[in-house]
Structures are given as C-alpha cells and as structure tokens.
Amino acid sequence: MKEACGVVGVVAPGRDVAYACYDALYALQHRGQESAGMATFQNHQITVVKDNGLVSHVFADTTLRALAGSMVIGHTRYSTSGSANWTAAQPVYRSAGESGFALAHNGNLTNTVALAESAGLHLTTMLSDSDLVAELLGHAVLEGATLPEALHDVLRRAEGAFSMVVLEAGAIHAVRDPHGFRPLCVGRLGEPDAPEGWVVASETPALDVVGATFVREVEPGEMVTITESGMTSTRLLEPAEGPTRLCIFEFVYFARPDAYLMGHQVHSVRRRMGERLATSSPVEADLVMGVPDSGIPAAEGYAKASGIPFGYGLVKNRYIGRTFITPDQAQRAAGVRRKLNPLRDTIEGQRLVVVDDSIVRGTTTRALVRMLREAGAREVHLRISSPPFVWPCYYGIDTPNREELLAATHTLEEMREFIDADSLAFISMEDLRTAVEVGDACCDACLTGNYPAPTPVVIGQSRAHW
C-alpha cells in the first residue's frame, strides 16, 4: 500500500510562513514522496513552487526566501490518481478570481466521470481528480461565485475522500469531506487570548514542528476559513449519516506514531493492537520483533502481553528509493532487501515472532521471511496487526486489483505456505476496533467490503477510472 498525500495551510502575519510550511511538509513527508509544492499569497499575487522529489530537494533556502507572504498552503504527493509526472504536482493553480486560487488535496474522488460530464469536460484532459476540482471551481468563479460558494457548489456534488486546503487572495479555506476519510486538524500559533496565526495540517506532528498548539480536528463537512483576522467555521457540506469514517489504516500504518487522531495517539493504538494479537494468537518463541516502522510499536505490545523479550531484528535504510518505484514482483522483492537488513547476531538460532502491519500482495512479506531465514532464524511466526486485506481502496490509498490481493484469493493456510512462515495470524476485526477505541467510527472497507461512500466501479471487477 502507498500513502495518500499530506496537506498544510499556514496564516501567520509577520512570520516567514514559507519556512513554517517547509517544516510542516517535512513532518508529513511520509505521506508522499513523489512531489512537493507550496503556494503563497502576497501583494495580490499567488506564487506556486512545486517539483518532483522530496521536500528537501524541491525547496532550497533561496526558494523559501523568495516565497514571501503571510499565508501559504503546501502539499506532499503520492499519486493515488492521475499522472505521477511533474504537471500533476500540487498545489494546482487557476487564475479565476481576484488573484486566482491554489488547491492542495489529500484523498480520491470516486465520481470524477459524472463531475467532469456535468461541466462538459473530458477526463482525459484533466491531470488528476484535484485538477478536475480546480477546473470546476474555476468555472464557478468565472461565472461570478465567490470561492466559498464555488467550493460548496462543486464539493456537494463530489463523492469520495477529500481533505483540501485552498488559498485565495487573503484567505485559506480547509475542507473535509462529509465522511472524514482523511485526517485534517487545526492548530493555533500564540496564546489562546492573543493568537498569532493558525495552521491546518493532515497530522498533528506538523503542528508541533511549527510550535502550534492543537485546537481540534476539522469536522466532516466543515470548512474552516483562516484570514489575518482569525479563524471562522462554516458547515459547508452536510455530514454523512452515521459516524465519521476516518481511514482505519491511518492508525495501522499511514499516520506517524506521534500523531493524535480522534484523541488517540497512534503509537499507543499500535501497541494495543500487538497486545490483542498476543492474546488471540500466542506462540512459543524466543524473540518478538517488528517490521519498521509501524510494526515496531505493535511488536512492543505483543512482547509486553506475551512476556517474550522484544528486540530489534531489522535495520531500515531510510535513504533509498521506496520499493513501489520498482514495477515488477521480482524487483519488488529486491527492493525489500535494499530497504531492510537483518541483524544476524540478534536473529541467528532464534524462534521469531515478527509483527508487521499488513499483507497486500504477499511478495514483500515472502521476501522478508526468506531474508530472516537466510540470517539464521530457526522459526518465523508472522503476526499481522490488520485483518486480511481483501478489497481495494477507492478513497485515496493506492491498492492493487482485488485479484492481486493475496488474502482475497488464498486461504490462511495457502497464504502461510506462499510466504513460507512457520505460522501466520491476523488480528481480528473486533480486536482491531477495540485497539483503535474509535474503530466503530472508522472506514474499514478494504477489510470488510462495507464501503461507506459510492465506489466508481462494480466492486471487485476493475480499477477506478484514474
């Protein structure tokens, strides 16, 4: 699975907001490493800088110094839809309105065909679903709507997942879809009685790094507008019926361990997942180890609950390209070896419990097990802190076709054989919901097939349009 995207918005008169945005994007780098971008507003003008690459590659000090202004939005991108090339990097800019506007989006829309047709557009001319939204907003603004009116008009017809920040002359608007699939939070710079600015971001660590205090999450369907005068809230879209549907994989895998989601720190949630796994799927072993990064806290929880010692058995190389860059399965397996290296002294002769966050195709897991055996592991018992992944995601996470999902086409025993583990067990859906604590208020469609919002295809038959 690949991450979605990260979004940031900062309004702070008198501060170098581009530097603040840089730090916040840096804190969200894990949500997308294909491209990064910023848009600032100053002197009636919006300036956009974006490029392929990591945040640190895209923005040099000289670039940041040139990005003056008191308000900025930013984006880190992994292309869940549309093209991965430079032109699809965000923020997306349109010249409609006083100074135009720029938009940054985390999520995936599921009714792009209908949305495009409603405006007489052809999807083939759009670079991504975010580009389509910008185009539709531009049309509405050119017809005389204010940007908030245009956002209401376009987003009330949009289906799927969107946490969005939009910059226009003198204001940033932050909107979250009616289900709240993707996270979005607000923080304050300065004291409560004398705010010096406001920050919106995908995850709370992006607030921490710029010295902002977490205020609250943006509610599903809410639009938060920030100007130099302060922050206001509008009910832009009717929230969906039922609870919020925050992606449960934000807890399992995507979000940083130090992030707080719905009041719960992700690291603690992952530990509880491991504790639950230890109770439901015990095994005799010498050492519990996690697959970095998200498997580590779950392994700590497993070790604590089982009494088996915890250890670090894998070293992660953080400076290489990610395995998804290599397209075929053989290369993907090689990618695991470049990314993870076993600690032979720790592993040799040991019966290992290895805790990982998920199994998607299974090729990565199989390569991992082989690597541990070659490093001398006597037994490898895999424990997975999410239930079997059996349905594709249409809400902003890039997953393979259903036929490529190992758990969708194999029994548990067939999966164990395929990955060549001595034993294999997954956390149950019930235990995952209990560990998350707010699990009943989460989307779990890829695990249960219960899609809370319309999907763009007949489920299980083909990929989404993009």
Ligand code: SF4
């Ligand atoms: S389908 Fe799965 S990955 Fe997609 S939003 Fe729902 S829980 Fe998250």
